[in-house]
Amino acid sequence: MLDRIESPVREHAAGSLDPLFSPASIAVLGASADPLKIGGRPIKFLKAHGYGGTLLPVNPRGGEVQGLPALRSVAELPWGVDHAVVALPASAVLEAAQACADRGVKAMTVFSAGFAEVGPEGAAMQARLSALARESGMRIIGPNCMGVMNFRIGMIASFAFMVDLGLPRLGRTALVSQSGAFGGQALVMARRRGLPLGAWVTTGNECDVEMADCLAHFARDDETDVIMGYMEGCRSPDRLVHALALARERGKRVVMVKAGSSDVGRAAAQSHTGALAGNDRVFDSLFRQYGVHRADSIESFFDAAYAAGSGKRITEGRVGVFTVSGGVGVLMADVAEHEKLDMAPLPQPAQDELRAMLPLAAVRNPVDGTAQIWSDMALFRRFLRTMLREGRYEAVVFFLTAMPYSPPLQQPLAEIFADLRREFPEPALVLSMLAPQALQDELAEHGYLMIEDASRAIRALSALRALSRPSPGPADLASLPRVPHFPALEAANEHAAKEVLARVGIPVLPERTVADPDAACAAAWELGYPVALKVLSPDIVHKSEAGGVALDIADEAGLREAWAAMRERVAQAAPRARIDGMLLAPMAPDGVEMILGVQRDPVFGPVVMVGMGGIYAELLDDVSLRIAPVDAEGAMRMVRELKAFPLLDGARGRPRADLDALVRAIVRLSVFAHRHADRIASIDINPFRVFEAGRGAAALDAVLLTREPEDGGHA
């Protein structure tokens, strides 16, 4: 029901994750004296990285574990330990978890594998773990996960051996991965890329704490600016929407990878996660709605998060490029145009000033200092200062080739770029160069982003822009129209479907159902010729293909002829179809043919769809989707996302279409779909014709399929 539409930015009922990420005390169940063992590593890591809380190894043999006195059982733990790490065989986990809950443990990380991922028996154990979490209020992360790290306090509750390779720099980015394998990889990549992390967590089988809960945790966390999410599937769409809304509200920058955009990928994801994959494009639109940047590769995931971590904002998209190799400048301009960044030229006086310094330079943007600029580092400095001062770019990329390897250049480069950063603290500055590590580290310290590949540098800035711009956020619930409730929703044929739509407020033509040619002629006389005649049958979905449509009937003779011919064609094409009569309608004015629809996503429930009609558009799959309901602004965004939007907007001398009428229809359809989510299987309005601006629109054909409601279905 409409009244059940709630703002996604509401607090979630379950307990806080603070004990998980910032525990004052940690117990390790299955603690091992061997720092190479799974039960030994977290103790080793916690000690090595200076965790300052109470560390309590639990081992039935007691004695000493890595220099710490071991407790023999959970029962010996002090009351109310914050975080218990479980490195026990799967068979021992449930009992241990119960014992922990009984001792008031607040949160638990379960490394152990052997649960839902191994089959029904494991799934049953996992279900009991879930129930325990629910009943006791003890939060459980895992099982089958790699654990949790909060670098700020040396809290390394993980057995990932990658910790031994060294930790990433400390920073304000949190990484949440459903995959442990990817989590380990990410740890190494972050260190190598110089991407500073504040926290790291892998959620494994998600018996209780889901990825979405961790996203929400970091959305609330004042020490986190950027959240990286590696998502394989979504268990609780509500929690995900909640987390994204919260992150948006708190101004966090969220970068996500979610695989499964292709058919093969989707099939693999389905088999991999065991969860319903859902329509990938719905995720896409959800991410867009909440300002999440979706990366399409691991590399661009890291590039985007790295750029986001700079804290810089790019709202206009004004990007300057300096190169010492013209061709690479051109390549970067190509990428920038593709990414719709604005490579605004320098103002003419600045161009003149640069040209006076270096007559051979290209001075517009991309600015090419040419190889000549290396011969005079004082000039190099003046040249770049002028470009930055006059260009007022939101971001500048410096492409320097491998020249910074030249020993005599290194000191001057370090000084010039350090000074530039001091003089111009505002813009995002990216160095794209091959250079000795020491020089790179020094300039990274000064706040330069280091992205070696020139094209990736531009794409990272594009991601930064996406993350800097305001996103639409949740629909404005107050603005949504009320639609009637249909206690027994049923629409056996086109006419019934259109009657429902009309009551919902979606425009239809004044049609008549007619039982015989005389009635048809009477109706046509009333409506005015030319008219359209269509067969009405619950059994014929594709009327045209069954010969059940006649258009542009000019007069009574034509109508009688069309009636007879249609009866015959339909009888032949669909001999067993029940015929409810015919539908007689006036011919609609010209307009743009659209398709409106509702589909039921297995993850997110009712999804509203708008697309261009016509075979060309269908071929290119030019549609856009949103989780219902959408407000007018959201509907307008859907329409603008269409590749063919210019056709609606008066491209090439065409009349501008009635966008308002289109938007109204989308909004009402979405509210209707949301309100009757448990009853609607799908709605297909095809075509939905949009007339010239000011003249409205009309559903010319419609199919509404209903379903049996389930218990606890989406609503």
Added chain:
Amino acid sequence: MLDRIESPVREHAAGSLDPLFSPASIAVLGASADPLKIGGRPIKFLKAHGYGGTLLPVNPRGGEVQGLPALRSVAELPWGVDHAVVALPASAVLEAAQACADRGVKAMTVFSAGFAEVGPEGAAMQARLSALARESGMRIIGPNCMGVMNFRIGMIASFAFMVDLGLPRLGRTALVSQSGAFGGQALVMARRRGLPLGAWVTTGNECDVEMADCLAHFARDDETDVIMGYMEGCRSPDRLVHALALARERGKRVVMVKAGSSDVGRAAAQSHTGALAGNDRVFDSLFRQYGVHRADSIESFFDAAYAAGSGKRITEGRVGVFTVSGGVGVLMADVAEHEKLDMAPLPQPAQDELRAMLPLAAVRNPVDGTAQIWSDMALFRRFLRTMLREGRYEAVVFFLTAMPYSPPLQQPLAEIFADLRREFPEPALVLSMLAPQALQDELAEHGYLMIEDASRAIRALSALRALSRPSPGPADLASLPRVPHFPALEAANEHAAKEVLARVGIPVLPERTVADPDAACAAAWELGYPVALKVLSPDIVHKSEAGGVALDIADEAGLREAWAAMRERVAQAAPRARIDGMLLAPMAPDGVEMILGVQRDPVFGPVVMVGMGGIYAELLDDVSLRIAPVDAEGAMRMVRELKAFPLLDGARGRPRADLDALVRAIVRLSVFAHRHADRIASIDINPFRVFEAGRGAAALDAVLLTREPEDGGHA
């Protein structure tokens, strides 16, 4: 003329580049005792890298240069030195070059800057250098270049300091760069990426030797398999086409970067190269025609060349993916689908076999061993062997995360993968992993490709497939139809244009020019109603917009009415237009509306174009281009490249269009355009309507614009 169409695989007149790349003797003009100076570095490099030929420093002060006796002047050189390296100020270059030519020097590399890149004076000097090369036969590379390297013989005729950082591994890939700055960068990247190079050359200002000549040289070179080209502009399109045709014929794999695909990029390229940029899509189609893989970033340029260097072939595109992290497998499947690679599932028995080994594994493809596979390396080995044996993939990517950093895994991994390679020598095998350098080097030695990012690994395989597939190559000249020659080509209006097209063999409707309504009625009676009436004027290009088109006229009354109305509309819209009368045509049958055209590319001359008609197609810019002439196969490829090709091919129950008629028209138009290249400014056939298969096609409207021929214009 048609007779002037020559096969591009003909030998070029100018002298061989062998003395440049494989000199028996090298003179260094401006030789310096200081190994850091531009005139000192080549001597240092040549000595350090074991160049075995005669090395002759030339310095007016004589004495000893880096341990070698110096000659005082070019005149003291022995007769017929192969290669002179010139490290002199620009002002001294011409005289030195003349002296070299007089001493029978065969080839010369000019480092010196200060030529065409600095202005008219330098351009004049460069023109004299060009003339000297032409007249003497001495080949000149540069000026303003970074030189030439043939790693096989330690021939480092360059002053690039990057040589001091270490050379790449020796291999069978040649790199040709117009940019010196990029050349230096590429040297460092090749070394770091483990991309083995055989030769390296930068062509600078190209006063004589162009990039295309170097491409042709390596196309002929038996020690080169892969050619990397970094192109900023094309000076001699003939030489480029020749080089690409030669490379194709000799089975070389060519990977190119050419910037300038965007508008901003094009403008920057134009100002950067000073050359006419040409239409980037023409380059694109040229590359496709000759099987060149075009990379869109520096990174993918290296990835593609690196994969090409494996010598492996992927023709079907059957790719297997093994991962230890399901999500990344899905991500790779997404990329593979996008790249149209075939992630064929393993045969069912193989799937059963794998599942028997590891019940939790995903066994279809992508194959996910899950984290569990690490716990038993014997199983790991059996599992991969089965996958490779039964999958019979052309390429397999192994995504292993950072697990290979785990010390106990390194030895087993090294052994397992070495054994796999021995057992399965055929497929391309790619390791996508984070691992210690030693392990990476060891497995690279065994013939594994190392591509860290999983998505890039898949894209590299896609590039390898593009490079493995046969490309169409030059048009089959023997198959091209003859078209008449028009000594004085002129087409003042639509009717005249169609008459020309009809003589060329492009179908048009039987139209009549009529001077008054009576003549129109007579003609309509002859042709049969319904008819179309169009105004005929050399001054009205957009007839519809001037009200000069009336369609579907049903009878004589309608025709007279249409005539009168049109006269009035046109007189109002274009009062000063000369009216040559009206054009009366029968209405054409239904069909698919296409656009055919000829444009004149500033680099390549006449280019033939085919596109879908209709505003949607126009919006999406759904056209394909080729340098004229094209044969039937080429024309068919153009048509298939269209996004909307399925609409022609009978998609969604539509009738299949007469593709043969369309192809014939494209071929004839292209031959006509080629034959009259010096006279045709542009041709625009819009619409060209293609009827149902077997029913032909017709140009329904046409504009042919002519131009004054230039001396030496394209023909």
